[in-house]
Amino acid sequence: MPEGTKRTVRDLRRGNRSVLLRSLYFDGPLSRQELSRRTGLSAASVSNVVAELIEGGLVVEAGTVESDGGRPRVLLRSARDYGRLVGVDVGETRVIVELFDLHLSRLAKADLPLGDGGHDVQAVVGHIRAGLRTVIAEAGDGPGIIGIGVGVPGVVERTPEAVVHSQTIGWDAVPLEQMLAECTDLPLFVENGATALGQAEMWFGAGRGCRSAVVALIGSGVGACVVTDGTPYRGATGSAGEWGHTTAQVGGARCRCGARGCLEAYVGAGAVLRRYHAAGGARAEDADEESALARVLADPAPAARDVLEETATYLGAGIADLINLFNPEKIIIGGWAGLMLGGRILGRVRAAAAEYALRRPFAQTSIELCHLGPEAVAVGAATLPLARLLDRGGVPTGPSRAPVVDGRPGLGLSRLPG
Amino acid sequence: MPEGTKRTVRDLRRGNRSVLLRSLYFDGPLSRQELSRRTGLSAASVSNVVAELIEGGLVVEAGTVESDGGRPRVLLRSARDYGRLVGVDVGETRVIVELFDLHLSRLAKADLPLGDGGHDVQAVVGHIRAGLRTVIAEAGDGPGIIGIGVGVPGVVERTPEAVVHSQTIGWDAVPLEQMLAECTDLPLFVENGATALGQAEMWFGAGRGCRSAVVALIGSGVGACVVTDGTPYRGATGSAGEWGHTTAQVGGARCRCGARGCLEAYVGAGAVLRRYHAAGGARAEDADEESALARVLADPAPAARDVLEETATYLGAGIADLINLFNPEKIIIGGWAGLMLGGRILGRVRAAAAEYALRRPFAQTSIELCHLGPEAVAVGAATLPLARLLDRGGVPTGPSRAPVVDGRPGLGLSRLPG
DNA sequence: ACTGCTTAGATCACGCCATGAATTAAGGCG
DNA sequence: CGCCTTAATTCATGGCGTGATCTAAGCAGT
Known part of the structure; x- marks a missing residue:
């Protein structure tokens, strides 16, 4: 089991x-001092690296703070305008394309x-392309x-290009990445929507500050994003x-996946409605699932x-x-149905979990609701390129597909017909 | 979410x-050439680092192999005699202490x-201490x-010293690590036995070569060791x-943990026997669980x-x-009951799993039996110090507790009363 | 025995890195 | 205006990986 590879002295710098970039992004603004303290890097190295980051436009100075009579500390923060991010939510009924600045403030949206x-697939690709044009036009000139x-809404397999399977x-x-690559030179990141949403929740929502959590998403379907480390x-x-599709009841209710007793067949929105109707609840023919569940x-x-x-x-x-399998710091319940149900029965859910989980791991976790709402898939999608930016310390290294202008990201829409 | 820290140029070398050490340990013997090819390191660096490893006694040359008329390649392998490892299995009915060489060949055993x-706890600590003395005496002189x-057999919490909870x-x-530290200066590694066994299985058993797997252990109790990356x-x-203690049947059979419908209450050895007796199977009063299950x-x-x-x-x-939650490369069934059952009903287990799992992840995994048997907990325990040795590239860096003699590990039994 | 020839491995000079010590910058206060 | 305090930068040093170059070690043919 080898391969835990780090190699050259350059990777060290990266x-x-x-x-440093992550610290500033998530915990900034911070002074060089504070950065040195938090990361364990020497003041000298912090100075050097920060100078590079400022030179590269990734970090900017942001005021000063006094220091008992001595030279004031200069605060640093990540540059909101270093570049922009696109998040695409391919949903079951629509495609949403959103444009964000680096701090994930929305600049434009196309539904x-x-x-x-x-x-x-061609229609979806067309929609994405159109949405891209729209949001870029709407947002006007700006950073690349x-x-x-x-x-x-499906499984993304990397072969190594992203290929999508969705029942x-x-x-x-479907070789979505390859198809999209024909429209744009920009780096593409295709990921399962629930995973993307989970990452957004970890970065900006209920999971802030956690290293491990499970984001449990309940809508028509039921899924989870497991975050470890x-x-x-x-x-x-x-x-x-x-x-x-884990089994809540061996030999139980038939699930749409073909198996029996899946959790989804008991707590998915459709399953709840079905049981409600079976128990004599009034059926509202015209309503969609969401308003039916509200009823x-x-x-x-x-x-x-x-029910x-x-x-x-x-x-x-x-x-x-x-809880028993992952022993997470937090369980975060989301998805539209999850949030609706959670608002009403969270206490009883907690009680049931306490009954079925082992005492110790249950006591060491907490069960909460998502902060960001089910609309945040596009935000989550936009965190994907951002994650790589932070991982690489901002350097578009190697044979990246990203067009670069003056060391900054370019627009890369050359192949995006106007 | 900061902290993905690497720092100085020295960590690079480590x-x-x-x-290199891992490559040689798991895939050796290899020539310097081959090492360079596999790790991506330059031949120059391989030469340098290997020289260090040989100097330190971690690696030895092991013959040559011809190369189409040119200078022969020198093969390298990890030194079996660099040091020895102790593995302790604290079981439910006994304590086993075993002494191994670096390649995990057993040199001595105390039961x-x-x-x-x-x-x-004091009794267990006493047994471990006695076992240590025994195996060291039995093996005679040798490397440190x-x-x-x-x-x-329980949960190990790090606070940061290992504290054990076991129902x-x-x-x-129980602050086992601290208590053992009073008997010896040697580095201690306390870990859940199932986890240790899982690691052994991954390194030397059915999981060889896998990056991700779940080792499912079935005995009286039921647990799993999840290996990711x-x-x-x-x-x-x-x-x-x-x-x-995951739920196979909401509201189902009462489990000894207090919850209802736990998997253990259906597939644990005791549960199988109970159902067998309930179905009219002959009860063998004198027999232990193992022979009863055999019957x-x-x-x-x-x-x-x-049944x-x-x-x-x-x-x-x-x-x-x-399979649905972890999407592993392999499922490895072990534990004494798991192996007994597996030998008889593995085919039907596979069929049931196929029925209950999602098609794609099921098709991409395989379900096998453990290679090492349930006795291998001590081997697994011995892999713990070995893992750290390999992680650190053999250098007992920093304020290690390990006594060092001439740069090699010492015996550290100063406080172990003879 | 000797001469090429081929390939493995070692050595060397170079450029990059993080670091502690020394130095400079920037403010407050008497 | 000079002194003190603290922040940040600069500098010299020692490590590191790498490509180029050099040495070692075998073989085939004469």
Whole structure:
């Protein structure tokens, strides 16, 4: 089991650039002093590296702070305008393209509903391309684009180019990355949407400051993003975290995946509605799942309460499984249905989890709701190119696909027909 | 989320020493040429680092191999006699202490049954101390001891000294590391026994060459060692991998942990026997669990077959959960009951897993039996100090507790009363 | 025995790195 | 205006990996 490779003296610099840049990005503004203290790097090295980062435009000075009569400390922060990021959310019914600055403030948004063509790949690629043009036009002139993150509702396999498999939208081994690469020279990052959302939640939401957490996402489907050691866990072939299809009941209810007793068949939005109707709850033919679930939550009838109680039990047991297997610092419940249910039955879910989990790991975790809401997939997607930027300490090293102008990221839309 | 720290130019060397040492340990013997090719290091660096490793006694030359008329390649391999390793298996009924050379060949063994005192901590510490004396005496003179690995049947929390919690043997926050440190100056490594066993299986058993796998261990209890990216996953507080207490049946059979429907309550050895007896299987009062289970496996009666069939279904569903959540390259079934059951119903377990797991991740994994057997906990424990040796490239850097004589590990038994 | 020839491995000069010590910058205060 | 305090930079030093160059060690043919 070899391969834990670091090699040349240059990687060292990259690593240190990365450490400093991350500190400033997530905990800034900070003085050079404070950076030295936090990272353990000598003041000399901090000075050198920071000078490089400022030279490169990644970091800017941001005021000073006094220091008991001595020379004031200069505060540093990551440059919001170093470059921009694109996040794409390929959803089940629409494609959303958003443009962000480096601090993930949204600059522009394009919402493109998928028509009758459904999830025809060419249509999706077309939508993404159109959305790109729209947001760039809408945002006007500005810094170049670092990269494009794309969140998709399926498993992303790297071969090494991203290939997407998705039962829900009927994609089988779609070479999305390659197809998108024909539209743009910008670096592309294709990732599972739930994973992207989980990363956003870890960086800016309920998971801030955690090294390990499980983001449990409940919508029509049920999934999870497992974060270990600060980064989402992908598994050998990218399909880790399929929590919705773990077995809550051996030989139980039939799930749409074909198996029996999957958790999704008990706590997914559709499953909750089905049980509600089976228990005599009024059926609202015209409503979509979301308003139908809202109606269940608002129904004061005992039958509705029983359905919710049962849902809490199954959800708690499912969460207990996550606690027992992953021993995370936090469990973060999200997804549109998760947030709706959570607002109502979180206490009972916690109680059920306490019942089904082992005492110690349960006591050492906390169960909370997502902060960012289910719309944040595009934000999560945009964190993907940002993550690489931070990892590399800002240097677009090697044979990157990123166009570079004056050492800064360029627009790279040469092949994007206007 | 900062902290991905590497710092000085010296760490670089350590990293490269580590890479080369690991290559030689796991894939040796190799020539310098081959090392250069595999690690990507320049021939010059390989020469330098190898010279250091030879100087330090970690690596030795081992013959030559011809090369089409040119100068022959000199083969290198890790030195079996650089130092010795101690592995301790604190089991439920006994303490086993074993002494190994660096290639994990056993040099001596001491088996110390736990008397009526049960798992009194002082008794266990005394046994370990006695075992140490025994194996050192039995093996006679030889290279120094690198460190002592201890596998315990419970959760190991690092605070940062290892503290052990174990329901099964009634340990609550036992500061085992600190207590053992009073007997010896040798570096100590306390770890969960299942985790240690899993690491052994990954290094020398069914997991050889894998980066990710789940070692599923079934005995009286049920647990798992999850290996991601080559190293066992511990979770935030060391209790990850509690597979036995994930829920197979919400509201199902009562488990000894207090919850309902735990997997362990269906596939643990005791659970299988209970179902067998409930189905009318003959009860053998005098026999231990192991022979009782053997009798079930040998019983040709339909009732016994049904029990096994049901066990296969639950086990398959449980394994499917592991596949869906972790997406590992391999599932490795071990533990004494796991191996017994596996020999008989592996096919049916595979079939059940196929039914309950998602198609893609199931197709990309394989389900196999452990190679090393359940006795290998001591081997696994011995891999713990070895792992650190390999990680550090052999240098006992910093304020190590390891006594060093002439740059080599010493015996460090000064405080071990003879 | 000797001469090329071929390949493995060692040595050397170079450029890059982080660091502690020394030096310079920048403010407050009497 | 000079002194003190603290922040930041600069400098000399020792490590490191690397490509180029050099030495070592075998073989084939004469």
